[in-house]
Amino acid sequence: xxxxxxxxxxxxxxxxxxxxxxxxxxxxxxxxxxxxxxxxxxxxxxxxxxxxxxxxxxxxxxxxxxxxxxxxxxxxxxxxxxxxxxxxxxxxxxxxxxxxxxxxxxxxxxxxxxxxxxxxxxxxxxxxxxxxxxxxxxxxxxxxxxxxxxxxxxxxxxxxxxxxxxxxxxxxxxxxxxxxxxxxxxxxxxxxxxxxxxxxxxxxxxxxxxxxxxxxxxxxxxxxxxxxxxxxxxxxxxxxxxxxxxxxxxxxxxxxxxxxxxxxxxxxxxxxxxxxxxxxxxxxxxxxxxxxxxxxxxxxxxxxxxxxxxxxxxxxxxxxxxxxxxxxxxxxxxxxxxxxxxxxxxxxxxxxxxxxxxxxxxxxxxxxxxxxxxxxxxxxxxxxxxxxxxxxxxxxxxxxxxxxxxxxxxxxxxxxxxxxxxxxxxxxxxxxxxxxxxxxxxxxxxxxxxxxxxxxxxxxxxxxxxxxxxxxxxxxxxxxxxxxxxxxxxxxxxxxxxxxxxxxxxxxxxxxxxxxxxxxxxxxxxxxxxxxxxxxxxxxxxxxxxxxxxxxxxxxxxxxxxxxxxxxxxxxxxxxxxxxxxxxxxxxxxxxxx
Amino acid sequence: xxxxxxxxxxxxxxxxxxxxxxxxxxxxxxxxxxxxxxxxxxxxxxxxxxxxxxxxxxxxxxxxxxxxxxxxxxxxxxxxxxxxxxxxxxxxxxxxxxxxxxxxxxxxxxxxxxxxxxxxxxxxxxxxxxxxxxxxxxxxxxxxxxxxxxxxxxxxxxxxxxxxxxxxxxxxxxxxxxxxxxxxxxxxxxxxxxxxxxxxxxxxxxxxxxxxxxxxxxxxxxxxxxxxxxxxxxxxxxxxxxxxxxxxxxxxxxxxxxxxxxxxxxxxxxxxxxxxx
Numbered sequence: 001x002x003x004x005x006x007x008x009x010x011x012x013x014x015x016x017x018x019x020x021x022x023x024x025x026x027x028x029x030x031x032x033x034x035x036x037x038x039x040x041x042x043x044x045x046x047x048x049x050x051x052x053x054x055x056x057x058x059x060x061x062x063x064x065x066x067x068x069x070x071x072x073x074x075x076x077x078x079x080x081x082x083x084x085x086x087x088x089x090x091x092x093x094x095x096x097x098x099x100x101x102x103x104x105x106x107x108x109x110x111x112x113x114x115x116x117x118x119x120x121x122x123x124x125x126x127x128x129x130x131x132x133x134x135x136x137x138x139x140x141x142x143x144x145x146x147x148x149x150x151x152x153x154x155x156x157x158x159x160x161x162x163x164x165x166x167x168x169x170x171x172x173x174x175x176x177x178x179x180x181x182x183x184x185x186x187x188x189x190x191x192x193x194x195x196x197x198x199x200x201x202x203x204x205x206x207x208x209x210x211x212x213x214x215x216x217x218x219x220x221x222x223x224x225x226x227x228x229x230x231x232x233x234x235x236x237x238x239x240x241x242x243x244x245x246x247x248x249x250x251x252x253x254x255x256x257x258x259x260x261x262x263x264x265x266x267x268x269x270x271x272x273x274x275x276x277x278x279x280x281x282x283x284x285x286x287x288x289x290x291x292x293x294x295x296x297x298x299x300x301x302x303x304x305x306x307x308x309x310x311x312x313x314x315x316x317x318x319x320x321x322x323x324x325x326x327x328x329x330x331x332x333x334x335x336x337x338x339x340x341x342x343x344x345x346x347x348x349x350x351x352x353x354x355x356x357x358x359x360x361x362x363x364x365x366x367x368x369x370x371x372x373x374x375x376x377x378x379x380x381x382x383x384x385x386x387x388x389x390x391x392x393x394x395x396x397x398x399x400x401x402x403x404x405x406x407x408x409x410x411x412x413x414x415x416x417x418x419x420x421x422x423x424x425x426x427x428x429x430x431x432x433x434x435x436x437x438x439x440x441x442x443x444x445x446x447x448x449x450x451x452x453x454x455x456x457x458x459x460x461x462x463x464x465x466x467x468x469x470x471x472x473x474x475x476x477x478x479x480x481x482x483x484x485x486x487x488x489x490x491x492x493x494x495x496x497x498x499x500x501x502x503x504x505x506x507x508x509x510x511x512x513x514x515x516x517x518x519x520x521x522x523x524x525x526x527x528x529x530x531x532x533x534x535x536x537x538x539x540x541x542x543x544x545x546x547x548x549x550x551x552x553x554x555x556x557x558x559x560x561x562x563x564x565x566x567x568x569x570x571x572x573x574x575x576x577x578x579x580x581x582x583x584x585x586x587x588x589x590x591x592x593x594x
Numbered sequence: 595x596x597x598x599x600x601x602x603x604x605x606x607x608x609x610x611x612x613x614x615x616x617x618x619x620x621x622x623x624x625x626x627x628x629x630x631x632x633x634x635x636x637x638x639x640x641x642x643x644x645x646x647x648x649x650x651x652x653x654x655x656x657x658x659x660x661x662x663x664x665x666x667x668x669x670x671x672x673x674x675x676x677x678x679x680x681x682x683x684x685x686x687x688x689x690x691x692x693x694x695x696x697x698x699x700x701x702x703x704x705x706x707x708x709x710x711x712x713x714x715x716x717x718x719x720x721x722x723x724x725x726x727x728x729x730x731x732x733x734x735x736x737x738x739x740x741x742x743x744x745x746x747x748x749x750x751x752x753x754x755x756x757x758x759x760x761x762x763x764x765x766x767x768x769x770x771x772x773x774x775x776x777x778x779x780x781x782x783x784x785x786x787x788x789x790x791x792x793x794x795x796x797x798x799x800x801x802x803x804x805x806x807x808x809x810x811x812x813x814x815x816x817x818x819x820x821x822x823x824x825x826x827x828x829x830x831x832x833x834x835x836x837x838x839x840x841x842x843x844x845x846x847x848x849x850x851x852x853x854x855x856x857x858x859x860x861x862x863x864x865x866x867x868x869x870x871x
Contacts, residue, residue: 013713278625
């Protein structure tokens, strides 16, 4: 006989096992990853401390009657909490908790409703685990301030009710999103691109400081809804607060009704999702990265052959652009890289890291209509950095299981390197030049300086690709690392990242200081301060930097000279790096333990 | 025993839902315009070992997923021990399923995994402990039972997955490539276990590419090609070549019936061998 409600024994067992798995998976993370997690956790400490302090001040103010009861503010606060929890739960559902690991084992053992309830209980324990201490701290601080110890209980109950409501809402919405992607071949086809756009949109909203205005309508609705009434329940024990008992009851009552309804809805959605027929992403879009090439266009291109690419009217875009310019194997390697990047764009997300550092600056500066010189320069160097890092920084490791085949394909090291460079510079150079010139126009830079910066960016892009490949073959990485909660990929090693970044900056220094000599002044000042007290010969050395800055500032052709020196350096380093790549590729042997 | 089972299979032409452990009637699964399984009729009695063969992409896994309630048929019906596969809660207690990729959590030890699964199957703790102990011994996994599954070889995972499928003593065991990745000794243990299960009246639905295993164990063989059952019968009868009358191995039969030419010439009815007049 079919049960309507989940089996509590199964639910508890599933939750316990899931928690045990999560704990062990966390334990298996490297020290680096744990340190990053701990560092990320620090960002929450300050806001929680501020809210705790605020809760104490509020309690005290209410007790002494020195402040007016800020009901609207508190209702907005609980609305934000619900939205935050729902967002976190929803994104976790889309990424991990909406999918069952090894589903055949569990779905042939227990009803899906037991699994849904088990996973939800797991999420509850995780969220409560994180929220309990801050909630208690805030509640106790308020109770101390208000001198009403009994206030702790309703505040904690209201907070947990908020978390449960947000979690149930987020889980349900997450399942709706997953179901849409599971059922729609269109969404399945563009899944990666949509994910990337959402990610970019998220950061755009954050960086443009428009999160508040974007969420204001939703918060307004929630404030007026029974969710906002939970604040009435939470402050039932507080002094000098005219709590509306009806609203307090209504708030808690709504959560008690809404949560089972949402869980029931989740159960229905989960059944449709977990037992859904998989959709096939609809056809390829032939955007020039497809590997389906007309037979007529591949003549004379046997494996390892170096024949030049020829094209026909039906050839993909990349073949029409590069046909006759580069050899087939070179184009094939580049096409393979582009195709893989298109299918799994998140894998290359690290290439945008330097942009995140200045993300908060870009929005306000663009709004003000004045872009500082340093930002244009930063973007030119960033573009070059990303160009090299995206495709060439781990050329051997990125091949994965295909590496033995690639090594024995007959492709020369030179061809392989050319393919890597083509993969990076084709998108990298135009993007870097357009971004540099675009921002340069909005900056106080002259036309000559903008042109010199664009040239600097282009030179660095080419140099960066070869440099990255050289460093990548010296420090290859074959192990996968986690890029999202449920996705792993092979990424370049940290050492390769560091050396590549230092190397690229070293190449770029002449061009950079020639464009922005103030860098030298800052370094000179810093050096003087650090070395003061030492013998004059040493202590005065940083002054050379300041003097050099003066010379550059008074030399009109300095930007062109600096860019030229960088170009020479780039060529020299590229020759050395190219030799290294060719030797490494052609002489590479696979270790048994790899 | 084997002969009796063959007779039981052979004497029935129309599936009767409650007299067979596994029965399907015109079972069909379509994905859009692609037909993965077409009009499949099976009638497998209790205690039979049914060797389910077919080339890659023939529809074997789709059939198994329908029988284990993991996907819903587009049309047709199927019953496991008399229970319709549309009633998942009624069916799942009767089945033990080992997919091609054993459903195990890497973060757990084998013992923890099996205790967990036993709990989900509502087995009591003492029963769980007893079954785990005896099955771990049987599959020579006791020494590694408290190591994480992430450290296991493919064969060890396969053994743990098989124990998990058997531990609640199901009426029907569905095994997808159970000997894949196993060393000869472990493979023999699996074969012996399958034979014992059948002797104990458990029905084994065995999908594999290792034809000697089917030849040795199966009481009945069905060959699927392009989603359709193209040949069915006891292995001995199938081995008497239908068209040429020559003796052949099961591999010869498999290669003979799973070609486009043979498929094009066939009628919709499977080539049934070994049926009485």
